[in-house]
Amino acid sequence: MTDRSHTRALVVGAGGLGCPVLLGLAEAGVGRIRLVDDDRVELSNLQRQVLYGVSDVGRLKVEASRDRLERRFPDLSLEVEATRLDATNVSRVLDGVDVVIDATDDPQARFTINDQAVAQGVPAVLGGVIRFEGVIMGVQPGKGPCFRCLFEGPPEPGEVMTCAGAGVLGAMAGLVGHLQVQRALGLLGDRPDEAAGYITTVDGLRGTTRDVPVPAREGCTACAQRTASSFHFMTPSTQENSMSVAIKIPTSLRRFVGGNDQIEVAGQNVREALDGLEAAHPGIKAKICDAQGNLRRFINVYADQEDIRFLDNLETPLGEGAELQIVPAIAGG
Ligand SMILES: [Zn+2]
Incomplete structure (x- = not known):
């Protein structure tokens, strides 16, 4: 097995996706994890947020997950912060990590993570899950498209359903979360190109996934902050052809x-x-x-x-x- 004891991963969110992401990273031997979340465990979380038990209700998720993970993975170095990630703290939180996994259910935070990861050159895995649908996208900053190349900006509040609003099955969150871990390990591995440049949609009812290529979009404000010689936008004429x-x-x-x-x-x-x-x-x-x-x-x-x-x-x-x-x-x- 690859030695990942020195790999540093940032996980944003310790909820439905965050729980399987944390377990998957620790099981893969990732040695250092930084976890950021400001929520507390609620009874309604327990069906899908597998790190927590009834006795954790009311506790900060970062503290409950630290207790649970440290018992199971004594060698894991886990750094937790009970903070809500936003534009004011994202650059500090991202500093020094090898990969960031978006496990939030907040579309605004997803774009904040994407933009800052691109700016700081941190490989990122964006993900989301709702009912029986999931999406995953790996981003290699400066080398290919980012999440904002695909969607120009977050939807208006109320325009999309969130986990809290629409509900999400534990099995579905587990599936998408573990796929995010695989994608993150892919970005850190020998062939990172295979883990980025497309969006994967997951159909939980059929148990199928589908990869759709994402072209780098000229005019993407996130990618515009970063210019690398290896990164070529498709010109509009190429896109037409x-x-x-x-x-x-x-x-x-x-x-x-x-x-x-x-x-x-x-x-x-x-x-x-x-x-x-x-x-x-x-x-x-x-x-x-x-x-x-x-x-x-x-x-x-x-x-x-x-x-x-x-x-x-x-x-x-x-x-x-x-x-x-x-x-x-x-x-x-
Ligand atoms: Zn972009």
């Missing part, structure tokens, strides 16, 4: 794409779309194309229901919103 294509993945290839049945990529023709698929999910293209890059004989690819062999093969152009279907021949007899 780069068509969004949905690729339907057959069951036999889903192990390459995290079990998803559909992957969104950019590309102006079938070849570019398959290259985009390979870039996001290495290894899959070899199952579709041979060493010369031609379509394998036992694979059919349909562009908007048409077999590309009867069109321009891999050069078949794709329009915005096109759908590619990969259909392997089923061996049988």
